[in-house]
Amino acid sequence: MTSTASTAERAFRAALYDDTDAGLDTGASLLAADPGADAELTRRGEDLVATAWQRGWQPADVVRLVRRELDDVHVRLLAALVRAQAGRDRPRGHRWAAQLEALPEDPVRGTDRFPHATAVLQLYRLLLRLPALEPLEEPRRAAGPAASRTLTRIRALLAKAEATGYPEEAEALSAKAQELMARHSVDEALLDAAAPAPDVPGACRIGVEPPYEQAKAVLLDAVATANHCRAVWNEAFGFSTVVGFEADLEAVELLHTSLLVQAVHAMTRAEAAQRAGGRKRTKTFRQSFLAAYAHRVGDRLAAAAETQVARDLLPVLATRELAVTGRLESLFPRTTTTRLRGVSDAAGWTEGARAADEAQVRARRRLP
Known part of the structure; x- marks a missing residue:
């Protein structure tokens, strides 16, 4: 030596x-x-x-x-x-x-x-001292030029929706982005069904940063579920593992980020209104606001997911969701549901629910 x-x-x-x-x-x-x-x-x-x-x-x-x-x-x-x-x-x-x-x-x-x-x-x-984590694999099939162009358009539309100060314009931009997300997901499902060697679900990790990480994890879980994915939150290390097919994982990352930006903007406006009414900004208000936002957006996404795909595509998507569930269970044999705790501010909950109702999430039109 x-x-x-x-x-x-x-x-x-x-x-x-x-x-x-x-x-x-x-x-x-x-x-x-x-x-x-x-x-x-x-x-x-x-x-x-x-x-x-x-x-x-x-x-x-x-x-x-x-x-x-x-x-x-x-x-x-x-x-x-x-x-x-x-x-x-x-x-x-x-x-x-x-x-x-x-x-x-x-x-x-x-x-x-x-x-x-x-x-x-x-x-x-x-x-x-890092412990072992669940090993994640990259998708076998890389996104083609058409998929890359679609994702670039989706990112641009959501960025504009987050930046605009006009609700009508944000609504139109986000609706178009979600329409493209839905078509992208369906196109990938049909392409995979016809492939000689069908793809398998992958997984990615998405950071769930403090503060109020529990509400953020619930929001991510709702976005993942609506986009044919499943999410498991690792509270100790500050991330959620999202399992799904590549096109859907991309949609989850984009939509979750956009909704978080919208939630923070809406919470800032709601706090300003509360202060104007004589109430000081509080941690419990913000926590309850984001908890309600996650809960209500989850309901809206679930409703949207029921009508976004034509009935003749349901068997294809059902097969893929079974594959996602199998992959999830192989990675996480024992999982628990993330539940919201510490929601105690009625005004925060009310304002968060109202903001969720105004968020740019609406049912995607039925695809032909």
């Missing part, structure tokens, strides 16, 4: 297998005193990242956890490690590539060796 490797090994033994501050200080001191150990320390960090991928984690999952548990400097250290490890990793699909593209680009700024070594070891402590 070389002296640099020996330094890294002794630092790991002191800091990573001992949760005390004293162990962390000892490890950081060893690394700070031996600049020759830097390359070995980076190599071991890349190995920890690769091990995280083997345990089912993805770049966005780890970034989300590090941002929640540690500080910005740790996020930037992680981004540098993930980028370095990606150079010797295998191709993993378009979702993975998009997560790599979204990594923070700010470089780790120069700092004294001891604080830098401390931050590195704190990050490595977290990576070393």
